Amino acid sequence: MSEVIVITSGKGGVGKTTSSANIGVGLARLGRKVVLVDTDIGLRNLDVVMGLENRIIYNLVDVVEGSCRLKQALIRDRHYPNLYLLPSAQTRDKSAVSPEQMIKLSESLKPLFDYVIMDCPAGIEQGFRNAVAAASRAIVVTTPEVAAIRDADRIIGLLEAAGIERIDLLINRLRLDMIRKGEMMSIEDVVDILAVDLLGAVPDEDSVVIAANHGEPVVGTDTMAAVAFLNICRRITGEAVPLADFQTGVSLFRRMASIFRRRQGG
């Protein structure tokens, strides 16, 4: 049974594309057949984060307009043979595709993959409507910042209105040190405000940015962010990975930090 999941946020720059790439890689590591669809027509990024930009011949608009066959446009990942990317077009804009066409596209992708992941553009205009059209499930990405949470709240409302069956929350860029000092909202605060199921939280780490710059998502390394993304993927597949897992992550982090401090002191 394949699922179409849209990854969205409303606000730009909170990490939709990075999350999409990492969730795609994570699900592929768990042995699932995954296709990442970049629906951000005109501002494509997912191919850059995946390090596949030099392989693009055909794109989503070509498929929708019938200029090529679907399989000609799918790009296989460099490391995971069961992970594919359907890149977006750079020379067109959002109006090149309609929600009906996106539904048709995902109907033809569904038999081929376990998960169809739609990377949604920022905003609530046509790009958003295209990305959401075919989805049965949504992952709302937010950061623990007031502005991002406002937009996430609006997006959750729109997703509910669009009839999305399941909406999960992914909190990105968590700064554990700031939370400890009370300068940033904690996971609990964010979940309280938005009142949707929490899928997971990802700490803010340099490794995520460095990996994206190199065109290789962070999942697969042993950083905390990578572990967090992999746990999120496990939860997507239905595995009951306790959310407390993250708390042990915090304590592990603290333990390491305290060891480090002790060493410095000694």
Added chain:
Amino acid sequence: MRKNAVIIKSNPHGLILMLDPDIPFEELNQAVADKFASGADFFKNANVAVTFRGRVLSVEQERMLIDTMAENSRLRILCVVDERRETDEYYKEAVIRALDRPASAEGQFYRGTLRSGQVLETETSVVVIGDVNPGARVVSRGNIVILGCCLGSIYAGAGGDGSCFAAALTMKPMQIRIADKMARSAIVKRTVSGNYPLDPRIAYLRDGHIQIRTLSSDTLCEYLG
């Protein structure tokens, strides 16, 4: 209406329709309708394969003729046997006409940097005075010269002319195509600096492969020779 716009012949598998090549299609379609309507009893509900001869038909026209035949008789048309000869020749000619126009020796200039999503397409050779950024594209029937940094996709000899070349002061294209050959860059670890040293290079086809060489008098001689 002309008398013999359509002549129906039979072969062991079905019918051959000899079509008049000169009359307008609407007239021809009407003639087919009349012919089959008058012969409906003769054909009964036989299963036939149909072949069209004497005229090049588009897919659309072929479909219309078949619909006309089906409407005006009880024939069951199983398939259309395509003899291809005329159609093939027609297509071949059209393709040759389109592709064989030699890349003219003329050229033009483009002043400015091409940014992501911008496409520059030219019928002649082109000199870009500026950079071609990642995500931008230059397509030319002739040669491409970039007086700047080439990081996007370039396509020289887009009409199929394998003797075309592409040159840039800094040649780091995402993808490069010359005529029917394509190459893509190796994934390089992107550095923070974004600083690319000046390193003029020329790309051309040699033995069916794209060669990217440092631009020097030697390589120019090799390209020309």
